[in-house]
Amino acid sequence: xxxxxxxxxxxxxxxxxxxxxxxxxxxxxxxxxxxxxxxxxxxxxxxxxxxxxxxxxxxxxxxxxxxxxxxxxxxxx
Amino acid sequence: xxxxxxxxxxxxxxxxxxxxxxxxxxxxxxxxxxxxxxxxxxxxxxxxxxxxxxxxxxxxxxxxxxxxxxxxxxxxx
Numbered sequence: 001x002x003x004x005x006x007x008x009x010x011x012x013x014x015x016x017x018x019x020x021x022x023x024x025x026x027x028x029x030x031x032x033x034x035x036x037x038x039x040x041x042x043x044x045x046x047x048x049x050x051x052x053x054x055x056x057x058x059x060x061x062x063x064x065x066x067x068x069x070x071x072x073x074x075x076x077x
Numbered sequence: 078x079x080x081x082x083x084x085x086x087x088x089x090x091x092x093x094x095x096x097x098x099x100x101x102x103x104x105x106x107x108x109x110x111x112x113x114x115x116x117x118x119x120x121x122x123x124x125x126x127x128x129x130x131x132x133x134x135x136x137x138x139x140x141x142x143x144x145x146x147x148x149x150x151x152x153x154x
Contacts, residue, residue: 006118018119021119021139021140025135028138028139030134030135031124032123032127033121033124034122034123034124035121035122036119036121037119037120038117038118038119038120039117039118039119040115040116040117040118041083041085041116041117041118042098042114043085043113043114043116044110044112044113045110045112045113046109046110046111047108047109047111050109054107057107058102061105062098062102062105063098
């Protein structure tokens with residue numbers, strides 16, 4: 001089975017990568033880009049029957065730095 | 078308006094970050110992790126009325142390296 005974890009910086013945490021992308025888009029002539037935030041997405045192939053609680057534990061212990069990042073779990077088929 | 082771009086490595090492209098996560102999860106005692114792929118998610122705050130074609134152009138020119146990465150665009154409200 002597949003689980004998708006999306007990790008994003010919490011609001012208020014400085015995002016230099018996002019700022020760099022915003023600056024680059026502006027200098028390339030794309031107008032109206034008010035903000036850019038970059039996060040990561042982690043796709044896990046797991047043994048059938050793995051519970052969402054287990055994926056949550058992976059997030060808390062390894063995948064996200066919960067001081068500055070939030071995460072969202074989507075369990076797939 | 079908001080657009081979300083998800084950039085993933087194409088199948089067959091080596092993903093060292095994903096492999097590192099897989100190894101770390103295994104050594105932490107999580108069993109049954111068959112594969113891990115890491116990608117990135119970019120959230121763009123755009124001027125109202127920005128067209129998906131414009132976001133596609135941003136992806137082709139800057140956000141994704143289309144030789145090794147694929148991307149998916151979701152246009153929000």
